[in-house]
Amino acid sequence: MASPVILWFRKDLRLDDNLALLKAVKSGRPIIPVYIKTERPSPYAPLGAAQDWWLHHALASLAEALGEKNSRLILRAGEPAKALDALIAETGAEVVAVNTNPDPEAIAADGSIAETLKKNDIAFHAFEGALLHDPAKLLTGAGGGFRVYTPFWRALNQHAPPSPPLDAPKAWTNPGKWPKSETLESFDLLPKKPDWAKGFAATFRPGEKGAHERLKHFAHSGIKGYAVNRDLPGMDGTSCLSPHLALGDISPRRIWQTIKARSGHGPSDEDISRYLKELVWREFSYHLLHHFPELKSRNWNGSFDAFRWETDHKGLKAWQRGMTGYPIVDAGMRQLWQDGWMHNRVRMIVGSFLIKDLLIDWRTGEDWFRDTLVDADPGSNPASWQWVAGSGADASPFFRVFNPILQGEKFDPDGAYVRKYVPELAKLPNALIHRPFEASLAELKAAGVSLGKTYPHPVVDHKAARDRALSRLSQLKDENDQPVKKIRHE
Numbered sequence: 001m002a003s004p005v006i007l008w009f010r011k012d013l014r015l016d017d018n019l020a021l022l023k024a025v026k027s028g029r030p031i032i033p034v035y036i037k038t039e040r041p042s043p044y045a046p047l048g049a050a051q052d053w054w055l056h057h058a059l060a061s062l063a064e065a066l067g068e069k070n071s072r073l074i075l076r077a078g079e080p081a082k083a084l085d086a087l088i089a090e091t092g093a094e095v096v097a098v099n100t101n102p103d104p105e106a107i108a109a110d111g112s113i114a115e116t117l118k119k120n121d122i123a124f125h126a127f128e129g130a131l132l133h134d135p136a137k138l139l140t141g142a143g144g145g146f147r148v149y150t151p152f153w154r155a156l157n158q159h160a161p162p163s164p165p166l167d168a169p170k171a172w173t174n175p176g177k178w179p180k181s182e183t184l185e186s187f188d189l190l191p192k193k194p195d196w197a198k199g200f201a202a203t204f205r206p207g208e209k210g211a212h213e214r215l216k217h218f219a220h221s222g223i224k225g226y227a228v229n230r231d232l233p234g235m236d237g238t239s240c241l242s243p244h245l246a247l248g249d250i251s252p253r254r255i256w257q258t259i260k261a262r263s264g265h266g267p268s269d270e271d272i273s274r275y276l277k278e279l280v281w282r283e284f285s286y287h288l289l290h291h292f293p294e295l296k297s298r299n300w301n302g303s304f305d306a307f308r309w310e311t312d313h314k315g316l317k318a319w320q321r322g323m324t325g326y327p328i329v330d331a332g333m334r335q336l337w338q339d340g341w342m343h344n345r346v347r348m349i350v351g352s353f354l355i356k357d358l359l360i361d362w363r364t365g366e367d368w369f370r371d372t373l374v375d376a377d378p379g380s381n382p383a384s385w386q387w388v389a390g391s392g393a394d395a396s397p398f399f400r401v402f403n404p405i406l407q408g409e410k411f412d413p414d415g416a417y418v419r420k421y422v423p424e425l426a427k428l429p430n431a432l433i434h435r436p437f438e439a440s441l442a443e444l445k446a447a448g449v450s451l452g453k454t455y456p457h458p459v460v461d462h463k464a465a466r467d468r469a470l471s472r473l474s475q476l477k478d479e480n481d482q483p484v485k486k487i488r489h490e
């Protein structure tokens with residue numbers, strides 16, 4: 001029997017559209033599927049505690065899917081290089097196959113593992129599949145990375161249209177003897193005392209099966225009307241596929257193809273193209289990360305390095321706990337705590353509130369999201385925070401400050417979203433649900449609300465906070481000594 005190949009799963013926890021698996025099957029060698037648990041900080045680990053919860057369930061799902069193919073998932077923990085060495089010694093494997101994780105830190109870590117393996121005559125084969133495009137190959141006419149979304153979208157469609165996804169193989173060869181495996185429980189990925197993730201399972205089913213169920217449901221009922229519904233947090237109007245993408249339970253090519261195939265079957269062209277454009281924002285975020293790996297920690301627009309942020313512990317606590325006194329902000333932060341996820345429109349509102357109303361550094365928000373979101377992503381999270389801050393590529397200008405009252409009234413007009421996540425305000429009429437601080441005592445009493453007791457007073461006055469943010473911004477200058485708001489990124 002030929003020596004086995006170690007199929008090392010990382011953020012590609014699926015059998016469908018898995019090129020490393022298909023190539024391993026094609027080689028005819030026995031396959032040993034492996035997952036190695038690493039401690040943070042590591043590019044191979046989940047980004048935060050909420051994603052640990054997801055990982056636990058996604059690994060259980062992967063092990064089950066492998067079992068159905070008469071295979072197994074071998075679990076190990078520790079430094080990947082050492083864990084691989086041990087497995088190679090135990091099994092006589094001569095090849096390690098992976099799908100690349102496009103985070104530049106993961107690519108660098110893979111590079112050093114590949115080099116060490118090569119010294120011992122072990123091959124390291126890496127395949128693509130986490131993205132629709134290759135950030136190193138899809139470049140501007142001048143040969144650099146894109147900085148503006150629309151030309152990036154156009155170029156992706158014209159020069160790098162996504163290839164079709166590949167079906168999972170039906171069967172493959174097993175090793176004569178399986179190496180030992182740790183138990184999933186020994187990874188200790190689930191929170192216990194308290195079990196703050198108990199609400200997550202009501203919203204999500206992590207793993208490949210859950211991802212395909214979600215995609216099927218969305219492709220048949222959610223995509224119709226997406227262009228409008230996607231902005232309404234009170235509706236189930238988006239696909240909720242982001243956490244599945246973050247750990248690779250599903251491939252973006254599978255999503256792209258399934259949604260495109262719905263054209264002419266109900267959803268409008270606008271619904272479909274809007275959805276594909278959102279999917280490509282994820283691509284754009286990884287593109288930015290590839291060309292500017294410091295995206296997670298440094299302002300993409302260096303003019304923001306001089307910005308004077310506030311240290312506001314009280315404001316930060318109120319924001320994190322969903323107790324700012326602005327209902328749409330509080331609903332979003334409580335959705336994050338309860339479900340491990342937040343609607344995109346509300347992410348923009350709570351992000352703007354933290355950065356512009358409280359003047360807290362976007363990196364503090366990025367950090368909190370990284371730990372609490374099940375879809376925490378090394379590209380989309382910092383790119384989106386920098387977009388909201390105005391310090392990012394093709395960003396929303398800093399002087400555009402979201403008004404949390406008007407945003408609430410526009411995108412949650414009947415208050416359904418606020419009523420769900422801030423139940424103490426549920427009895428307020430629509431006209432007051434986003435502005436309880438303007439209600440009369442009689443109106444508050446009728447709704448059972450006592451400001452300062454059952455629901456907080458606003459932590460800041462939005463109008464004053466907006467003026468403070470704009471005045472702070474006016475002190476920033478670009479390299480030509482012009483106010484920073486005039487900067488354009490072309």
Ligand SMILES: Cc1cc2nc3c(=O)[nH]c(=O)nc-3n(C[C@H](O)[C@H](O)[C@H](O)COP(=O)(O)OP(=O)(O)OC[C@H]3O[C@@H](n4cnc5c(N)ncnc54)[C@H](O)[C@@H]3O)c2cc1C
Binds near residue numbers: 245375385
């Ligand atoms: C401050 C802030 C932080 C964010 N952090 C993350 C993060 O850590 N991980 C993450 O996946 N997304 C992040 N986003 C982007 C976006 O909010 C989520 O991708 C989206 O809400 C996921 O829900 P969905 O799958 O239902 O989206 P859908 O509307 O169904 O969109 C389909 C897919 O497109 C991609 N997508 C949609 N919008 C965006 C966007 N603005 N940027 C990048 N990709 C997008 C996602 O992969 C999503 O699953 C962030 C946005 C903001 C404003």
